[in-house]
Amino acid sequence: MTVQDTSVSIGATRLKSPLICGAGEHLMYAEGVRLALAAGAAVVIPKSANESQAAKRQLDSTDYALLDSNWRRLPWAYAPPPDASLLCRSGLAQQPFDEWLDMLRVLDREAARRDAYVAASLILADLDRCVEMAQAVEQAGLRILELNIGAPHGNEAARGAIVLERDTTRVREIVARVRAAVRLPIWVKLTGQSEDVAGLAQAAKEAGADAVTIMGRFMAFVPDVETLSPMLGTNAGFGGSWALPLTCRWLVQCRRRLGPDFPLIGTNGARTGLDIARFLLSGASAVQVSSAVFTGGVAVVSSMLNEFSGYLDRKGLTATALIGQAADRLGTYQEQVSRPDYWKTFVPTEALPSS
Numbered sequence: 550m551t552v553q554d555t556s557v558s559i560g561a562t563r564l565k566s567p568l569i570c571g572a573g574e575h576l577m578y579a580e581g582v583r584l585a586l587a588a589g590a591a592v593v594i595p596k597s598a599n600e601s602q603a604a605k606r607q608l609d610s611t612d613y614a615l616l617d618s619n620w621r622r623l624p625w626a627y628a629p630p631p632d633a634s635l636l637c638r639s640g641l642a643q644q645p646f647d648e649w650l651d652m653l654r655v656l657d658r659e660a661a662r663r664d665a666y667v668a669a670s671l672i673l674a675d676l677d678r679c680v681e682m683a684q685a686v687e688q689a690g691l692r693i694l695e696l697n698i699g700a701p702h703g704n705e706a707a708r709g710a711i712v713l714e715r716d717t718t719r720v721r722e723i724v725a726r727v728r729a730a731v732r733l734p735i736w737v738k739l740t741g742q743s744e745d746v747a748g749l750a751q752a753a754k755e756a757g758a759d760a761v762t763i764m765g766r767f768m769a770f771v772p773d774v775e776t777l778s779p780m781l782g783t784n785a786g787f788g789g790s791w792a793l794p795l796t797c798r799w800l801v802q803c804r805r806r807l808g809p810d811f812p813l814i815g816t817n818g819a820r821t822g823l824d825i826a827r828f829l830l831s832g833a834s835a836v837q838v839s840s841a842v843f844t845g846g847v848a849v850v851s852s853m854l855n856e857f858s859g860y861l862d863r864k865g866l867t868a869t870a871l872i873g874q875a876a877d878r879l880g881t882y883q884e885q886v887s888r889p890d891y892w893k894t895f896v897p898t899e900a901l902p903s904s
């Protein structure tokens with residue numbers, strides 16, 4: 550059997566596979582990043598940074614709960630069921646910026662020896678400081694910059710600690726400022742908490758982004774029926790495998806709006822190797838996986854890659870050939886072959902008991 554090519558491209562950047570380890574607590578330090586690289590990730594994005602002390606302090610009040618589909622808390626073990634949802638608060642990297650950057654610089658050199666990348670992720674707080682940090686990232690020799698302007702905790706965090714941008718004009722302004730300051734590829738990570746994610750993506754593209762990452766997790770409120778209180782005590786970021794179809798729909802919308810050649814990166818809901826295929830079929834060129842690795846350990850990276858390459862071999866397709874296939878077959882309600890009277894199957898045939 551021919552082994553199919555798993556490589557993809559994000560603009561001029563070739564990745565050995567579409568699997569990107571998205572930022573999270575498990576990638577706070579060099580040890581976790583090295584494990585993810587060794588497991589075969591094409592890109593690893595260590596925990597994001599910014600200049601805000603409040604964002605750093607927020608890390609000290611983080612909390613995490615794994616929930617089953619009946620909203621019951623699951624034990625935190627390294628093998629959660631694939632449909633477990635993760636409810637959590639999160640904060641940003643606490644190392645001083647220079648220390649964080651130095652760690653990334655060393656790790657990206659190591660990554661290059663594995664035909665991989667370590668990308669620097671900045672979460673916007675103050676735009677002037679963000680621009681300076683982006684320049685420092687470039688000067689340190691990092692090869693990819695992620696600019697996250699859609700972190701879900703933006704509205705809950707202390708004022709100014711984390712910017713969650715939903716306004717297209719502001720997205721254009723922010724991305725243009727950073728674009729003017731650096732030459733390295735900029736991947737802009739956008740919120741999913743917008744009625745017009747594709748509009749935000751278009752603004753980022755027009756302002757000079759090299760790719761957009763679609764899309765940040767949602768905020769949620771989960772009442773605990775035993776304590777009568779909010780689980781974790783607050784609103785919190787929420788994700789699970791259920792988010793995949795919602796992300797895929799926005800990937801399709803973005804592909805239609807931005808054109809098939811503009812690179813999209815999918816995030817929010819990928820838990821398995823077949824989920825990588827699902828994101829690619831919806832138009833993504835690569836996939837950021839975070840919760841699955843955070844809750845399941847780095848072994849998840851190799852098992853996802855194995856399942857993905859097994860799928861490519863079975864279908865006789867390269868990774869690149871998958872991109873956008875299902876998106877480009879999207880029909881309209883009007884075009885569907887009609888099934889007259891099918892709806893009647895669902896009408897109750899027995900009379901309801903009278904009260």
Ligand SMILES: Cc1cc2nc3c(=O)[nH]c(=O)nc-3n(C[C@H](O)[C@H](O)[C@H](O)COP(=O)(O)O)c2cc1C
Pocket residue numbers: 571572573574596597598635637639640641670672697738764765766788789816817818819837838839840841843
């Ligand atoms: C605990 C946790 C911490 C995260 N921290 C960051 C972060 O620092 N920077 C960032 O860009 N995204 C962060 N994310 C978002 C993830 O990178 C990812 O985009 C998101 O969780 C959706 O993908 P998933 O369904 O694979 O988790 C975090 C997610 C989780 C669950």
